[in-house]
Amino acid sequence: MAGSTAAERGERRRGASGPPPVRRRFGRRHLRPIIILAVALVFLGSGAFWLLYGSDLARVERVSVSGTRVLTPGEVRGAADVPLGDQLVAVDTDAIASRLREELPRIRTVDVVRSWPHGIGLNVTERTPVLVVEKGGEFIEIDGEGVRYATVSRAPKGVPRLELNTRRSGTTAASLRRFGEGRLVREAVRVTREVPAAVARATRSVKVRSYDDISLDLADGRTVAWGSGENGAAKGRALTALLKAAPDARHFDVSVPTAPASSGS
Incomplete structure (x- = not known):
């Protein structure tokens, strides 16, 4: 009761001095390579930073x-x-x-x-032109998104001319007020994407009188009344069938694709 026995004091000494040294030795053995790796990474990072930002080895030439x-x-x-x-x-x-x-x-x-x-x-x-607008003896190129992007002195070969009737009267004036010139131009572009390939190659001009009155003039003098840009695929199929059925016709109307018509010879 007055104090610890010698055996108890020995146990306490063994408990205090036994396991911890083993853990400390284990920690020191693994800490050294970690420190070396960290230092190496710092040097590598500094070198990479210098290479990219401070040296002449990666400059724009x-x-x-x-x-x-x-x-x-x-x-x-x-x-x-x-x-x-x-x-x-x-x-x-x-x-x-x-x-x-x-x-x-x-x-x-x-x-x-x-x-x-x-x-x-x-x-x-x-950009690739799909239509051109003549203005003052020059030509404004229009791409497949309806963007007017360049003015050239000579019209690109094989690109149809866009004739936009901008007279402020009648149906044209009403379409301009309702849709705006940009929308009418995009509708004309839309038509050029739906026209059958053989007709597209022969198209000399695309005329826009109103939103639903778009027509094509072909190089051989034939004309196509297309109507609006809507139902383009059906109109393309109807026009292909008309061209086969009436090869001598001069005028084709596919504005209502379920009731296409041709006339003239």
Whole structure:
């Protein structure tokens, strides 16, 4: 009662000095490689950061251009204004793409890619004209989305002319007030996508008098009354059947595809 026995004191000493040293030795053996790995990662990270942001080993030295048809690579490079000499990793590719689309409307899409270690690639897709509008002796190109994107001095070969009757009277004026000129242009584009391929190749002009009064003039003098841009697939099938059934006709009307008609010879 007055104090611990020698056996008890021995047990306490063994309990205090036994297991902990084993755990400490185990911890020290595994802590050293962890510390070495952490230090190595720090050095590797610092080296990678320096390589990308501080060295001359990954700077922009060249700009390549692909996909152009009408535009020249020089025009694309000039509009892109890629900062030569800047660190490749720091180049703002989104800003370059936005600049190209804004300054060169002919570009429909552009993919700006880093080409390590010294290049920037500009992969361009240009718009393709499906209609042209003549104005002042020049021609405005319109693509398959109805976008007017370029003015050229000579009409592209094989592209029909769009004749938009903009006189502010009658049905045309009513259509312009209701739909707007842009919508009427898109309807004309819509028609060009639905016309049978053989007719599309022979189409000389697309005339828009109103939303539901669109017609085609063919190169051989024949005409097609198409109506609106609606039910295009059915109208295309009806026109193909009419052309076979009445090859000598001069006028075809598919504005109501369930009741197509032809006339003249």
